[in-house]
Amino acid sequence: MSDFNSPYWSYYIGTVVVLGLFACMFLLWKMSKSNGQPIDPGENGHVWDEDLREQNNPLPLWWVGLFVITTVFSAIYLLLYPGLGSFKGNLNWSSSQEHAQDIQANLDSIAPLYAKFDALSIPDMAMDPQAISIGSNLFLNNCAQCHASDGKGSKGFPNLTDSDWLHGGSPEKIQETITLGRVGLMPPMAQAVGTTSDIDNLANYVLSLSSSPHDAVKAKKGQEKFTVCAACHGAKGQGVQAIGSANLTDQIWLHGVGQVAIENMIMNGKVNQMPAQKGRLSDSQIRVLSAYIWRLSNNAPS
Ligand code: HEC
Ligand code: HEC
Incomplete structure (x- = not known):
């Protein structure tokens, strides 16, 4: 392997x-002159x-002219712009610099708008039609691929329009979630629970917590096994927002409905990640998005 930072490749x-x-x-x-003595003028024998x-005719003059202009253009271009190895060109132009300038110009142009929003609280922004329309665009561009364009999510990607929150639905918690991201982590629990019939019983107990269809006898047997779950899901299975453990007492299921889905969770656990937006979006953009999400959910005033 050669070192691509060495001047060798640049000179090469x-x-x-x-x-x-x-x-x-x-x-x-060479080509603009005829070569040697043709047998007949215009012929090379x-x-x-x-x-x-x-x-054996000389090249047409107009064509030669164009070619010369192209070559001269290339030489001038290579003096001004990068092209000769690592020589940066006399204009010192670079595409990344131009990109950074464009982004800065764009940020400067929207700064006054965001300055207005920065002065508002998130609940106040949620009542501001302009903030909500910008929030909606930001959501479609950055969030809809996972949470769906209406924010209702899908399996594994939480619905943001209901009042069921893994990590909390206050404006501050939503802002924190978007800024820093979240990891929902449930370890595989099969070993801690026991045999397959223990898992079967426990799954029925979990179903009973939300009054979903279940086998009452199995649920009764499974109840004591829930102690290993209670550490994260709370004694009553209501969930703990500080660690993002799901509420098991509602009928809202992030990872699938029914006994099979619950047994799956017990046996395999889950790592579910919301990517941090800090660095991707500005703080002001995240605040506008928080207002948009807060309004989407049932928490917002109508
Ligand atoms: C790559 C997929 C992905 C993208 C993109 C994404 N999210 Fe998420 N988001 C998730 C996942 C997965 C979770 C659930 C995390 C968990 O299980 O703890 C989540 C959780 C959330 C939550 C917390 C929900 C709750 O119940 O507490 C909010 C709020 C949220 N996302 C908002 C956003 C916003 C706003 C954007 C756009 C800036 C966004 N997300 C972009 C995957 C994504
Ligand atoms: C170390 C903490 C921890 C323990 C212990 C734990 N869980 Fe979980 N559980 C979580 C977290 C966190 C989530 C949410 C995963 C996510 O964000 O997607 C979850 C999700 C679930 C879900 C999915 C809920 C839904 O909406 O789809 C079920 C079902 C579940 N747990 C059942 C159990 C059972 C039963 C036990 C006991 C055997 C258990 N959990 C033990 C942390 C835990």
């Missing part, structure tokens, strides 16, 4: 480019099939 590429330009000019100079002859 620079030399190839310069030699290429000279080769073009040389070819042009090559004859095939008795009467098929090769012409």
Whole structure:
């Protein structure tokens, strides 16, 4: 492996480019004259099939002119812009710099708008039609791929429009979730629970917590096993928002409905991640989004 930061490759590429330009000019100079003495003016003596002859005319002047202009253009371009190895060009232009400038210009142009929102509390912003319309666009661009365009989510991706929250639904908690991201972690619990019939019984007990269809006899047997779950889900299975453990007493299921889905959770556990937006979105954008989400949910005033 060669070291691509060493000057070797820079000189190598620079030399190839310069030699290429000279080769073009040389070819042009060579071809714009006729070579040697043709047998007949305009002919080079090559004859095939008795009467098929090769012409030896100089290149048309307009074409040579265009070629020269192109070559001169290349030389000037290579002096001004990057192209000769690692030579940066006299204008010191770079695409990443231009991109950064565009982003800054864009941020500057929307700064006054966000300054207005920064002065509002999240609940006040939730009542501001302009903030909600910007929040909706931000949501469609950054969040809808996981939470669906209406915010109702899907299996594994929480519904943001109901009042059931893994991590809390206050404006502050929503802002914290979006800024720092969240990891919902439930370890596989099969070993701690016991045999397959223990798991079967426990799953029925979990179903009974939300009055979902279940086998009452099995549920009764499974109840004592719930102590290993209570540490995270609370004694009554109501969930603990500080660690994002799901509420098992409602009929809202993030990872699937019914006995099989619950047994799956017990046996395999789950790692579920909401990616942090800090660094991707500005603090002001995150506040506007928080207002949008807060309003989507049942928590918001109508
Ligand atoms: C790559 C997929 C993905 C993207 C993109 C994403 N999220 Fe999430 N989000 C998740 C997952 C998964 C969870 C559930 C985390 C858990 O199980 O603890 C979540 C959880 C949340 C929660 C907490 C829900 C609760 O019940 O407490 C909020 C609020 C949220 N997301 C808002 C957003 C916003 C706003 C955006 C856009 C900036 C966004 N998410 C982008 C996957 C995503
Ligand atoms: C270390 C903490 C922890 C323990 C112990 C734990 N869980 Fe969980 N559980 C979680 C977390 C966190 C989630 C949410 C996962 C997510 O964010 O997607 C969860 C989710 C679930 C779900 C899915 C809920 C839904 O809405 O789909 C079920 C069912 C469940 N747990 C049952 C159990 C049972 C039964 C036990 C006991 C055997 C148990 N859990 C033990 C942390 C725990």
